[in-house]
Amino acid sequence: MINTISVLGSTGSVGVKSLEVAQKLGIKIFALSAGRNISLLEKQISLFSPKFVCVELFEDAKKLSYRFKNIKFLFGTKGLQEISTLIEPEIVVNSVSGFEGIFPAFSAINAGKTLALANKESIVSSGSVLTKLARDKGTKILPLDSEHNAIWQCLQTNLKTESVVPGISVKNVKKLILTASGGPFLGMKCSELENVTPEEAVKHPVWNMGAKISVDSATMVNKGLEIIEAAYLFDIDPFKIDVTIHTECVIHSMVEFNDNSVLAQMANADMKSPIFYALAYPKRIQNNTKPLDFSNLNSLSFRKPENSILNLCRKAAILGNASTCAISASNEMAVNAFLQKKIKFLDIETVIDYAMAKCKFKNAETLEEIIKIDSESRSIAKEKIEEISKNEF
Amino acid sequence: MINTISVLGSTGSVGVKSLEVAQKLGIKIFALSAGRNISLLEKQISLFSPKFVCVELFEDAKKLSYRFKNIKFLFGTKGLQEISTLIEPEIVVNSVSGFEGIFPAFSAINAGKTLALANKESIVSSGSVLTKLARDKGTKILPLDSEHNAIWQCLQTNLKTESVVPGISVKNVKKLILTASGGPFLGMKCSELENVTPEEAVKHPVWNMGAKISVDSATMVNKGLEIIEAAYLFDIDPFKIDVTIHTECVIHSMVEFNDNSVLAQMANADMKSPIFYALAYPKRIQNNTKPLDFSNLNSLSFRKPENSILNLCRKAAILGNASTCAISASNEMAVNAFLQKKIKFLDIETVIDYAMAKCKFKNAETLEEIIKIDSESRSIAKEKIEEISKNEF
Numbered sequence: 001m002i003n004t005i006s007v008l009g010s011t012g013s014v015g016v017k018s019l020e021v022a023q024k025l026g027i028k029i030f031a032l033s034a035g036r037n038i039s040l041l042e043k044q045i046s047l048f049s050p051k052f053v054c055v056e057l058f059e060d061a062k063k064l065s066y067r068f069k070n071i072k073f074l075f076g077t078k079g080l081q082e083i084s085t086l087i088e089p090e091i092v093v094n095s096v097s098g099f100e101g102i103f104p105a106f107s108a109i110n111a112g113k114t115l116a117l118a119n120k121e122s123i124v125s126s127g128s129v130l131t132k133l134a135r136d137k138g139t140k141i142l143p144l145d146s147e148h149n150a151i152w153q154c155l156q157t158n159l160k161t162e163s164v165v166p167g168i169s170v171k172n173v174k175k176l177i178l179t180a181s182g183g184p185f186l187g188m189k190c191s192e193l194e195n196v197t198p199e200e201a202v203k204h205p206v207w208n209m210g211a212k213i214s215v216d217s218a219t220m221v222n223k224g225l226e227i228i229e230a231a232y233l234f235d236i237d238p239f240k241i242d243v244t245i246h247t248e249c250v251i252h253s254m255v256e257f258n259d260n261s262v263l264a265q266m267a268n269a270d271m272k273s274p275i276f277y278a279l280a281y282p283k284r285i286q287n288n289t290k291p292l293d294f295s296n297l298n299s300l301s302f303r304k305p306e307n308s309i310l311n312l313c314r315k316a317a318i319l320g321n322a323s324t325c326a327i328s329a330s331n332e333m334a335v336n337a338f339l340q341k342k343i344k345f346l347d348i349e350t351v352i353d354y355a356m357a358k359c360k361f362k363n364a365e366t367l368e369e370i371i372k373i374d375s376e377s378r379s380i381a382k383e384k385i386e387e388i389s390k391n392e393f
Numbered sequence: 394m395i396n397t398i399s400v401l402g403s404t405g406s407v408g409v410k411s412l413e414v415a416q417k418l419g420i421k422i423f424a425l426s427a428g429r430n431i432s433l434l435e436k437q438i439s440l441f442s443p444k445f446v447c448v449e450l451f452e453d454a455k456k457l458s459y460r461f462k463n464i465k466f467l468f469g470t471k472g473l474q475e476i477s478t479l480i481e482p483e484i485v486v487n488s489v490s491g492f493e494g495i496f497p498a499f500s501a502i503n504a505g506k507t508l509a510l511a512n513k514e515s516i517v518s519s520g521s522v523l524t525k526l527a528r529d530k531g532t533k534i535l536p537l538d539s540e541h542n543a544i545w546q547c548l549q550t551n552l553k554t555e556s557v558v559p560g561i562s563v564k565n566v567k568k569l570i571l572t573a574s575g576g577p578f579l580g581m582k583c584s585e586l587e588n589v590t591p592e593e594a595v596k597h598p599v600w601n602m603g604a605k606i607s608v609d610s611a612t613m614v615n616k617g618l619e620i621i622e623a624a625y626l627f628d629i630d631p632f633k634i635d636v637t638i639h640t641e642c643v644i645h646s647m648v649e650f651n652d653n654s655v656l657a658q659m660a661n662a663d664m665k666s667p668i669f670y671a672l673a674y675p676k677r678i679q680n681n682t683k684p685l686d687f688s689n690l691n692s693l694s695f696r697k698p699e700n701s702i703l704n705l706c707r708k709a710a711i712l713g714n715a716s717t718c719a720i721s722a723s724n725e726m727a728v729n730a731f732l733q734k735k736i737k738f739l740d741i742e743t744v745i746d747y748a749m750a751k752c753k754f755k756n757a758e759t760l761e762e763i764i765k766i767d768s769e770s771r772s773i774a775k776e777k778i779e780e781i782s783k784n785e786f
Contacts (some may be wrong), residue, residue, distance in 0.1 A: 062689050153656060158560040167551040172677035177687065244687045255658075259669045259677040260684040262659040265548060266647075276652045282552055283566035293655040294570065294637040299692035356702040379445055 001283065002090040002112040005116075006031035006083060007106050008054075011040045014095035014271055015146060017154055019274040025286055028062060030089040035097065035103070035187060036060070045071065052086060054079040065070035080104045085111035089280065091142070094119045097210065098332055099374055101133065103142065103384050106367050109134050109141075116278045118144040118333030120357045124228045124328040127321035127363075131232055134164045136172050140166055141186055142278040143233055147178045147226050149274030150265035163235065167282065170236050177254040177262070178226055179246040181191060183218040188246065194344045196337060206354040215335045222306065225331070226325045238317035243310055250292065267290060309349055320363035323356060325373045330355030330381035342389045356385040394676065395483040397478060399424035401447075401471030401497050404433045406603055407488035407537060408666055411439060414668040417680055423482040424472055426489070426497070429453070436465065445479060447472040456755040472496045478504035484535070484672065487512045488702050491725055492602065492767055495519060497729070501529050502534075509671045511537040511688045517621045517721045517738050520714030520756075524625055535671040536626055540571045543645035543658035544627065556628065556665050558674055560675065563564075563629050570647040571619055572639040573698060576611040579640065589738045591731060608728045612741050613698065617706030617726075621717045624710040626682045633711035636703055639698045643685065661685060700743055705749065713756035718747060718766045723748030723774035747777040 005027055009015045011034040022029060031052035034041040038060050045053060045068055054074040055061050059077040074082055075304045077100065082301050084092050084107035092108040093116040094101055094184045101119030106126070110133065119121065123130055123141075134141055141164045143149050155168035163169065184203050185193055200212040216222035223243050231238040252274075254264040267273040268290045316323035336350035343351070358380045364370040398420055402408045404427040406693035414703040415422060424445035427434040431453050438461055447467040448454050455566050465539055470493065477497035485501040486509040487494055496511030498674055499519070501508045503526065510516065518562075526631050527534055534557045536542050548561035555779040556562065579585055595607040616636050623630040645667075648658040660666045661683045669680050693764060709716035727744035730736045736744070752772045 081444040121751040146527055153654060156551060157675070158549065158551050173682075174679075195734045235746075242687075251657075256684065258672065258679050259666070260660060260680065261546060261666055261670060261677065264644075264657045264659060266655040266657060267653060273652070273654055277654060278650065280548070284650040284654065286567075286651050287653065289653045291649065294695040295633075295697040297695050299694045301692045302687040303691050391434055 004028045004030045005091040006089040007093045008033040009095035017271045018024050018093045031083045054083045068136045081107040084108040103340040115141050116142040120229045124225050125325040127232045131164050136373040146314050153265045154263040172258050174256045174258050175240045177242045180223045180247045181249050220309050223311045227313050228317045234357035238314040243305050245283040245305050322363045326355045326359040326377040331373045333381035333385035337385045347388050351384050355381045397421045397423045397482045398484040399482040400486045401426040402488035404430040410664045411486045424476045447476045474500040475500040507533050509535040514621045514721050516717040517618050520625050524557050539667050540646040546658045547648040547656040565651050567649045567651050568633045570635045573616045574642050577640045602623045617702045620706050621710045631707040636698050638698050715754035715756045719748045719752040719770040722770035726774035730778045740781050744777050748774045
């Protein structure tokens with residue numbers, strides 16, 4: 001069992017759960033990072049006594065350093081990168097929100113740390129650059145997304161393997177099957193979707209998550225990003241990654257092997273489950289998640305999803321990180337614009353389509369190139385958002 | 394991939410499927426054994442050209458040896474034992490029906506052969522004697538029962554392990570969950586079960602199987618024997634083995650780990666699936682089983698089974714092989730008596746209860762002691778069957 005971890009993005013939903021899991025497992029917290037939710041961060045600092053803390057703003061770092069004299073405070077992207085390279089923690093949990101998460105992801109792997117990854121933008125944007133770096137450094141990536149974590153569990157093997165996800169092989173795999181809750185708008189027609197509000201979109205039927213990821217779930221972009229993430233993480237053809245709508249959220253994903261046998265991972269919907277698996281791996285430790293009760297379980301159902309955004313994401317994953325980075329960046333811009341009521345719900349996909357079509361970049365080979373593609377994709381998306389916004393409102 | 398196997402019990406349903414699978418995988422058949430279905434056996438001999446063949450009766454062996462000059466024929470239990478010890482085949486598939494299967498099981502393992510096991514009576518009767526022998530000889534047992542095969546698939550690990558089933562660990566396991574179709578009489582009350590006929594009992598809703606195992610499925614004794622089998626095979630406390638009724642027969646069994654995460658193995662109900670897994674292990678080879686189609690799948694349901702016979706079997710597994718052997722032997726006798734209409738359906742459990750209560754044997758440590766317990770248990774069962782039969786008919 002590991003002794004010490006750092007938790008980046010500690011005030012977000014995955015961060016909070018990660019701290020709870022670490023506490024249950026008796027793992028010490030070496031460093032924390034958060035954005036601007038300082039009141040929660042202060043509670044976490046008091047409870048976990050980290051040695052290093054990073055916040056977004058210089059002023060917050062300064063204020064906190066008066067209150068907590070024995071802790072070293074850092075701030076901004078640079079602080080986030082520095083905090084990821086500290087030697088002591090065995091695992092860096094990266095649950096930073098959005099593209100910003102790419103910085104600690106690269107820093108942690110560069111420093112040879114095991115990366116427990118909840119931030120999907122970093123791997124969607126960087127693609128094989130991140131996984132190649134992990135291979136070169138001989139370090140591992142532990143997927144925290146419930147779907148990828150499920151697949152990690154299903155792919156356990158005693159075969160020799162080169163995977164960046166520990167202990168797995170995709171040698172005998174026919175396809176991965178990601179399950180999707182279908183989000184709050186499942187079964188609604190385009191005409192009904194046209195005027196849904198941000199308030200409706202963030203009401204997820206099963207998972208209690210942040211606003212951005214709730215909207216992504218409603219648009220199914222989240223599932224598209226997960227296809228990309230799975231393609232890069234598990235090093236598998238994105239057209240071998242299927243999605244099935246499974247509204248009960250009991251099966252978190254499945255693997256179909258070449259011999260047509262399927263393994264599925266199940267648990268009550270609780271982000272603590274995948275975090276427990278990742279932090280205790282390869283052990284499985286008794287914990288406070290609620291066991292499934294098969295005698296009281298609703299029937300498990302499955303249905304086919306709409307495929308347009310999913311296929312766009314598959315195609316992007318084939319094209320490489322310039323395209324997947326453009327999707328992630330333009331989606332982040334579009335979701336923000338939707339949450340700020342600058343564009344409508346269905347415009348989100350329009351913005352992504354536009355950015356993908358306009359994206360003429362060469363695939364990146366370094367973090368610097370990725371940052372450039374991200375930033376230019378955002379400009380393209382912004383252009384489109386302003387155009388829509390002018391016409392609609 | 395292996396080159397050569399022997400298939401014992403080749404004319405039974407698992408035997409037939411094993412030959413089909415071997416053919417698809419390009420595996421040669423070194424030896425066959427069958428009981429009295431000589432016409433099917435002749436076809437199999439012509440198709441697979443084995444070097445050795447064993448049948449039940451001397452006369453059949455004699456007749457066949459005139460027709461097939463280049464094949465060595467054997468007969469009876471001794472022939473079955475001899476055929477299991479031949480050096481050439483890498484795996485001995487034991488799908489012999491009933492207690493008789495214990496002889497080739499011990500012989501094969503004694504000869505250091507990998508045993509693919511469909512005959513559950515051999516492990517239920519001998520318990521840890523068989524698994525200890527396998528450990529001493531450094532050989533492995535590959536479970537062919539769809540439930541145990543499913544658990545084998547779910548337990549794959551990259552941890553070091555001493556298990557007789559290859560590549561698995563039960564270190565982190567909270568419980569095994571065997572799924573049960575519920576058989577043809579699911580949901581019927583005792584009063585309705587009283588007069589069901591052998592013809593009704595052998596009509597299994599999903600699996601097409603032999604008469605004995607169909608009746609075992611209808612009484613749920615089959616599931617009780619599977620609990621015992623799983624306890625011995627996976628070396629796990631029988632009270633950590635649950636059963637859930639799952640009428641769709643898509644999930645073939647599950648494992649709940651200490652962290653409350655569940656892995657389930659799914660496939661369309663087809664005995665070829667577990668056989669493909671066992672014979673191709675650790676590879677998974679494309680084959681002619683039908684893949685699951687999640688967009689057209691019925692909802693998967695679960696419910697609690699009646700527990701009396703299951704708990705009796707769990708208790709027997711705790712007591713050891715004298716008790717589990719008595720259950721298996723008395724059940725075999727009772728099912729035969731039921732099929733011959735000497736006793737009624739509900740009497741089967743009465744006979745088992747009686748044999749269990751009367752069983753005062755010390756646990757066996759050798760095959761000879763097991764044979765003695767089996768034979769005396771049959772006498773006890775016979776006694777009860779005759780008593781019931783006199784009173785009822």
